[in-house]
Amino acid sequence: MSITNPFRNTRIEYHILQSFPVTCLNRDDVGAPKTAIVGGSTRARVSSQCWKRQVRLSMQDFGIKLGIRSKKVSEFVAKACLQKGASEEQAAECGKVISDSFSKDTLFFFSESEAQAFADYAREKNFDSKNLNDKEIRKVAKKALNPAIDGLDIALFGRMVAQATDLNIEAAASFSHAISTHKVSNEVEFFTALDDLAEEPGSAHMGSLEFNSATYYRYISLDLGQLWESIGGEHLAEAVESLTKALFVAVPSARQTTQSGASPWEFAKIFIRKGQRLQVPFETAVKAKDGGYLQPSITALTDYLTKKEALAGSLFGKEKEFTFGEDVNFSIDDLIKGLKLTVAEVQ
Template sequence: MNAPIRIEFHILQSFPVTCLNRDDLGAPKTALIGGALRARVSSQCWKRQVRLALPTFGVKLATRTRQAQLLFARACRRVGASDALAQECGQCLADLIVSDALLFISDTEAAAFAEYARALDFEKARFKERDLARIAKKVINPAVDALDIALFGRMVARAPDMNIEAAASFSHAISTHRVANELEFFTALDDLQPGPGSAHMGSMEFNSATYYRYISLDVGQLAQTLASEDLQQAVDAFVRALFVAVPGARQASQSGASPWEFARVLVRRGQRLQASFEAPVTDQGHGYLQPSIEALKAYLDKKEKLSGSLFGKLAAYDWGEDERFSIDDLIGRLRTHVS
């Protein structure tokens, strides 16, 4: 099988009272799966937290913005344009490639666009969209300041040559069991109020859940833009960010700070495989985590047997049960598969 290597993370993570990801009414997000209501955290919510955790591990992020003209203007000033001319050129460069959407752009690309403008004497009429796309494709360097673009992908409608396929794929996190959102009633007291009574009353919804998370990292896709040594460092930083990232909703009032409980990490060449937990696990008197671990292991073991040679397994690592096998040990093993 010549399919690219993929690292798949099957993670179980338990949170007590939390509202990790809110809907438009401020309630915890949910989904109906297998006829049972489940807690849900959207893929984009957890993905953003992973991205924001990357700098902790030495990664310089690109910028996602609707105001790309500001980045381009700043870069033009650095190469000699006056303030007024830089603003004009920055706006022109942005107008050529940015539609009504966020643009994912690296400092390296912005600097290259500015050099292009300088070579044309900052004459806006000479700027060409196809030239910018060609420059971006040539200079983007995820090992320097755009690893997040390589991981999470980029689509530029006006300049398709700048498009980059995402190497990382995130599912929505779902509870492995039935969940019913609950309501917290709270009051606030006024320090200067002379008499008894509440100065403010309110309510907020919350739940508690053991979540199943599925993340796939296409090493082949990532390798298209990274050298071998950089690829190892990228996998290292990505796994560490994946380990520490937690959605930020209501952290001040409910402090959802629970780490991974269990993970099965597969290195494979087969098609992606996500567990569905279509049948919700039930509490057997010891919580939902242990039955979730057992259900996940059984599901993946069964799929491996049924898939035969198409499963394409190169390695499998269970994390969370053997105290002698830390996250550093797991990352060390994974690095050997991308050398």
């Protein structure tokens, strides 16, 4: 990372508490809610990649043009070549050569600008696939990618290209697995379905599925220095805004039509700080108090962060702190405004 980077070793950390009633937000291979053992007790769990995908998809609702993650790079590039005058045969051949230079039967994260640049490069070579070479193709990709314009999600979530490591992009955002702050036991729902045209009483179908309910702790760290590097210092405040909004609204999509997990943030601590990342482990499961798990979870979260700040001293590196969920006059809009102002002051 450049020593002139104004956000070097600076990050935004989101510590979020979010309660859900009967849900199955993230299923394992047998359809049961995912779990993990933490501190000797079973906790509900939502994998980082599950929530991350919903955050990524939600960003387009806030004006962000997303990149494309697919194995069908060849078809996408071929379509761009067709639009620029290639025959179907030429387009298919050029698309395959270009695709194979990055990945063979693996997902590739790319932007529409890159696809258009690949097609322009193929046109310069008269759409003759024999004239295309890997070194030039990779140069085209490096020059064309501009995450500040399209593909901000590539800068946020990173890109690994095993066949062309010079195209790798370090992820600016780190997501933990969301875990319940308390012990959880999955439960089983037995259900039946009736046939509207049946002539005899009784169910036409019987089944069962597992669910749980939990107060989850989510930790997300946004490395502002890495993001600044990846997007060339452009539109950093807008990137922070869109990510924060997506973090606020995104909920995993599993079983939403039958269990409707539609619960927003209950409480959050957000820091802008330098130094080592700090995730709250909730190693000791909280016990229900004052009607539920939320209030003791808030207490455990704030106590842990306060203690670690005191112990870290100057190494804690806090530059700004925000609390969401206590003051009804401090909305998500106020949080975003505060984050953007702080970023602007550094720039």
